[in-house]
Amino acid sequence: MRAILEIQKQLMPDMIEMLKKRYTILHHIQVSRLVGRRTLASSLNMTERVLRGEVEFLKTQGLLEVESYGMRVSEAGQKLLEQLEPMIKELFGLSDMEKQIRDAFGLEKVIIVPGDSDQSPSTKKELGRAGASALRKMAQEAGVIAVTGGSTMHEVANHLTPTTPLKGSLFVPARGGLGESVELQANTIASIMAKKTGGQYRLLHVPDHLGEEAYQSLIQDPNIREIIEVIRDTRIVVHGIGEAIVMAKRRKLDRNTIDRLLADGALAEAFGYYFDREGRVVHKMPTAGLRLEDLQNTKVIAVAGGRSKGESIASVLKYGKEHVLVIDEAAATEMMNHLQ
Amino acid sequence: MRAILEIQKQLMPDMIEMLKKRYTILHHIQVSRLVGRRTLASSLNMTERVLRGEVEFLKTQGLLEVESYGMRVSEAGQKLLEQLEPMIKELFGLSDMEKQIRDAFGLEKVIIVPGDSDQSPSTKKELGRAGASALRKMAQEAGVIAVTGGSTMHEVANHLTPTTPLKGSLFVPARGGLGESVELQANTIASIMAKKTGGQYRLLHVPDHLGEEAYQSLIQDPNIREIIEVIRDTRIVVHGIGEAIVMAKRRKLDRNTIDRLLADGALAEAFGYYFDREGRVVHKMPTAGLRLEDLQNTKVIAVAGGRSKGESIASVLKYGKEHVLVIDEAAATEMMNHLQ
DNA sequence: GTATGCGGGACATTTCGCGTCCATGGTTGC
DNA sequence: GCAACCATGGACGCGAAATGTCCCGCATAC
DSSP states (O other), X not given: OHHHHHHHHHHOTTHHHHHHHHHHHHHHXXXXXXXXXXXXXXXXXXXXXXXXXXXXXXXXXXXXXXXXXXXXXXXXXXXXXXXXXXXXXXXXXXXXXXXXXXXXXXXSEEEEESSOTTTOHHHHHHHHHHHHHHHHHHOSSOOEEEXXXXXXXXXXXXXXXXXXXXXXXXXXXXXXXXXXXXXXXXXXXXXXXXXXXXXXXXXXXXXXXXXXXXXXXXXTSHHHHHHHHHHHTOSEEEEEXXXXXXXXXXXXXXXXXXXXXXXXXXXXXXXXXXXXXXXXXXXXXXXXXXOGGGGTTOEEEEEOOOGGGHHHHHHHHHHOOOSXXXXXXXXXXXXHXXXX | OHHHHHHHHHHOHHHHHHHHXXXXXXXXXXXXXXXXXXXXXXXXXXXXXXXXXXXXXXXHTTSEEEETTEEEEOHHHXXXXXXXXXXXXXXXXXXXXXXXXXXXXXXXXXXXXXXXXXXXXXXXXXHHHHHHHHHHHHOSSXXXXXXXXXXXXXXXXXXXOOOHHHHTOEEEESBSOOSOOGGGSHHHHHHHHHHHHTOEEOOOOOOSSOOHHHHHHHXXXXXXXXXXXXXXXXXXXXXXXXXXXXXXXXXXXXHHHHHHHHHTTXXXXXXXXXXXXXXXXEXXXXXXXXXXXXXXXXXEEEEOOOGGGHHHHHHHHHHOOOSEEEEEHHHHHHHXXXXX
């Protein structure tokens, strides 16, 4: 059943909303037994006119009977509600979680895709699709878009398509080298995105494990300085979230640093910053690019998934710079468990 | 899956159309591999602007990629089409049949509900629901509505609901006594419909097995004459269709008549007329009310279902007075088999 | 070079959704 | 028996979205 709904959602995204709306109305009438339009409208937070349109529709469908003193659901309506219930439960399950997580972390929007990225690659693809769609919606006009690396971001890049604003956009890596393998580096992701959307890209090559001295002289270079300026002026950031220790090992940090991360309780990682359970920054990768303090006027989209990452995602969100969060069902469930 | 679609069809009837439209567009693009907007628009019988809207939508959904020399479906689009196929087959299966039957018999509209009334009572109920809905759509203004008897018509009556035009309507039996049991008589059906819709009803009591002489004096009665006048002036007729021999036996016709019906090749029965395979009237029940020749300016809705009735339905349709046909899938399949 | 068909921008028009107000009628409380 | 109240349903007008129409720049084919 869920599969069918997912398919339909792709071809008609507002259908689900409609379904929920009509179900809610019908359900509300059912529990009220006999209720008037105004009363119903105010208890459903709808304007009377909109509700009226819906009621008229439900009436012509024979699901509702209107009498002189209010309306009640018909027998057919009763039956429909009954059949509808499991579907609604499933539908509301995710959107309920979306709402709760949104409010718990003060986000603008949360999107949950069904499944567990840890288990199935198709969920990860779905996550990418949803992330790409969130970016498309966010990018109403051309501008600079900074991205990070990682396999999830790679999926996001793969699902981007050309739209007018994206075509005029400039994709840049949020930060310089972060020790990832080439195909998952932020630079690579930025270039894939540019290719997929028809936009431009600029790269920031900062070799890993650079000494302080060499680093200072590097960022004095006019070309590097300029691209860093561009990055810090970005309008939209799209980033993944990783587990601190996993990321540290993948980036081959030295034993010393890893021990310190452990001692500091580092749990999550996002564009080179390590966060502890309370969302405090406990470590920072030595490379150039976007800093957390540059995020004042920037819209931030976080994309991550998998049961194992639930806690990490919550940590990063506690720092609180994100506006839009795209996660999968497993991560969402995990986050909910830690909310209470 | 079908159950879900049925539920959704009730809550959002145009959703299905939308789904089909978008699928058709996507599918068409897929088989064309690379195609332009104008070409596509004309081959899909759409105006360019409408198609453009759809294409723009599909593009933002990432299902479509637009290049300078045309458009193609994206990878995600391919996958979606694949997943969509069984759903569409089901959707189109019925509506394809609807169209074929509509054209084969020159009808205005054919509605097929899934299932077989012979097998499951719920299909019969569904048939009733669809019949009631067809009547509701047909009755845009108040007027006289003539109905026949039978279990299917009983279901139609049960699914009627009050609407403004129906409230002002007058329900009458299409013909007088036809030897049915009381609860399935046309008179009863008419009164149930009036009760369900809040409309009026008039009855026509013509005892069965009346001698010619008594009959003549009966129809001279001013009250009877008046109601017959009303009936003959009906604006909408809703009738069931039966198998000739089954009906003849249920009505306890004498052996003689039944033999003659058999000899004449009577196959189907509708409001007291018996039709052979070619749609010729071979017998007529001796009672008062609506005659076939009164149907010139009348909209006729036929409601029937069950595999066993497929042939009979086709016979009656060959006579050719119907405008709207409501049947079930089994009857439709059976009719299709006899079409070739 | 030129002709054709492409996507996409622009604009007028129409349609539709929706906010708002009101008439009318049934129900209830006094 | 009457008045106050809440109901539905009709009417109207505004503003946004859908759509018909035209055009432009561009890539490709001939």
